[in-house]
Amino acid sequence: MIRSVIAGIGSFVPPKVVTNDDLAQRMTTSDEWIQTRTGIRERRFAEEGVSCSDLALEATRKALEDAGMTASDIDFIIFATLSPDHHFPGTGCYLQAKLDAAPVGCLDVRNQCTGFLYSLATADAMIRAGLYRNILIVGSEVHSSALDFSDTGRDVAVLFGDGAGAVVLSAGDDPERGVLYTELHADGRFAKALHLDIWDISKKPYITPETVTSGAIWPRMEGKTVFKHAVTRLCESIVRTLEVNRVRPEEIKYVIPHQANMRINQMVAQKLGFPEEKFLHNMQRYGNTTAASIPLLLDETYRQGFLEKGDLLLLAAFGAGFTWGTALLRW
Numbered sequence: 319m320i321r322s323v324i325a326g327i328g329s330f331v332p333p334k335v336v337t338n339d340d341l342a343q344r345m346t347t348s349d350e351w352i353q354t355r356t357g358i359r360e361r362r363f364a365e366e367g368v369s370c371s372d373l374a375l376e377a378t379r380k381a382l383e384d385a386g387m388t389a390s391d392i393d394f395i396i397f398a399t400l401s402p403d404h405h406f407p408g409t410g411c412y413l414q415a416k417l418d419a420a421p422v423g424c425l426d427v428r429n430q431c432t433g434f435l436y437s438l439a440t441a442d443a444m445i446r447a448g449l450y451r452n453i454l455i456v457g458s459e460v461h462s463s464a465l466d467f468s469d470t471g472r473d474v475a476v477l478f479g480d481g482a483g484a485v486v487l488s489a490g491d492d493p494e495r496g497v498l499y500t501e502l503h504a505d506g507r508f509a510k511a512l513h514l515d516i517w518d519i520s521k522k523p524y525i526t527p528e529t530v531t532s533g534a535i536w537p538r539m540e541g542k543t544v545f546k547h548a549v550t551r552l553c554e555s556i557v558r559t560l561e562v563n564r565v566r567p568e569e570i571k572y573v574i575p576h577q578a579n580m581r582i583n584q585m586v587a588q589k590l591g592f593p594e595e596k597f598l599h600n601m602q603r604y605g606n607t608t609a610a611s612i613p614l615l616l617d618e619t620y621r622q623g624f625l626e627k628g629d630l631l632l633l634a635a636f637g638a639g640f641t642w643g644t645a646l647l648r649w
């Protein structure tokens with residue numbers, strides 16, 4: 319039976335560290351407010367001129383090296399981002415050109431914080447269907463260029479950071495390893511609870527002097543709505559994943575959750591009765607890197623030597639859309 323396995327993984331964050339105190343120079347906020355409500359201490363911001371596909375390229379190079387492959391071994395690219403290089407074409411195409419990997423197919427996934435899981439599920443299905451052998455999946459974000467650092471946007475601006483994570487998902491036949499299960503969900507009734515208003519691109523005209531000056535160019539969020547739904551949906555999805563796969567919580571080595579807010583993840587762990595130390599975090603150092611957060615955390619966990627072959631991992635994410643999902647895999 320063909321099963322998809324992570325053959326290589328890598329991540330990259332830009333070197334510039336932006337602390338909570340740095341943000342407090344730009345808006346009315348404090349290290350205490352941000353840490354208490356989110357757990358975030360600092361994040362990375364890309365320098366001017368560095369794009370989403372630039373960060374993705376660095377993460378990809380590390381993933382290819384880890385897999386012992388070159389770009390010529392990749393036969394499809396799936397790119398997850400909400401901060402693309404351009405509105406179109408997809409950022410996967412820009413990355414493919416930088417890798418000199420034409421003419422492999424490129425698919426952009428626009429599912430925000432759940433983007434990596436949607437990409438993983440899609441790549442897994444493609445590999446099991448026998449369509450491709452080595453799919454590059456990348457989650458990459460440059461948020462820092464498109465946040466409102468005024469007091470109006472401070473609830474959103476303090477949360478996000480820049481970074482990228484990449485995996486090479488390959489066809490394998492080792493029954494001890496691979497993606498075992500994925501589930502994906504969405505509820506578009508909450509699309510406007512976290513969204514960017516100006517890109518109502520199907521409405522004419524969508525760029526007017528008013529839309530530019532109104533603040534509609536910045537992401538806006540109903541924080542409490544997002545928080546409440548994140549906890550509920552993540553709990554439901556994790557419980558179902560365990561039930562469907564007949565897995566007991568103690569069999570899971572680690573939960574690798576999306577890194578949006580420490581309190582969300584702690585609350586989920588608590589409600590499910592998981593020991594908190596099974597829920598891994600690095601948002602303290604990187605903030606919310608959206609589509610990059612899960613591969614970034616998985617890569618750090620792997621490189622720190624915490625993962626052994628056969629470990630059972632549960633990946634879970636919730637984000638704008640709303641979208642959410644889980645994946646169960648044996649490392």
Ligand code: ACO
Binds near residue numbers: 348512606
């Ligand atoms: N610094 C200081 N004060 C702030 C800040 C800030 N950065 N942001 C908001 N405030 C103020 C508000 O103006 C408000 O002031 P008021 O009481 O005078 O009106 C006060 O703090 C409380 O604001 P709330 O919005 O009620 O604060 P809350 O406790 O809900 O925390 C937060 C806000 C941290 C955003 C929380 O709602 C949250 O984490 N929600 C989930 C967000 C999330 O996870 N988003 C990402 C997931 S989706 C994705 O990843 C794409």
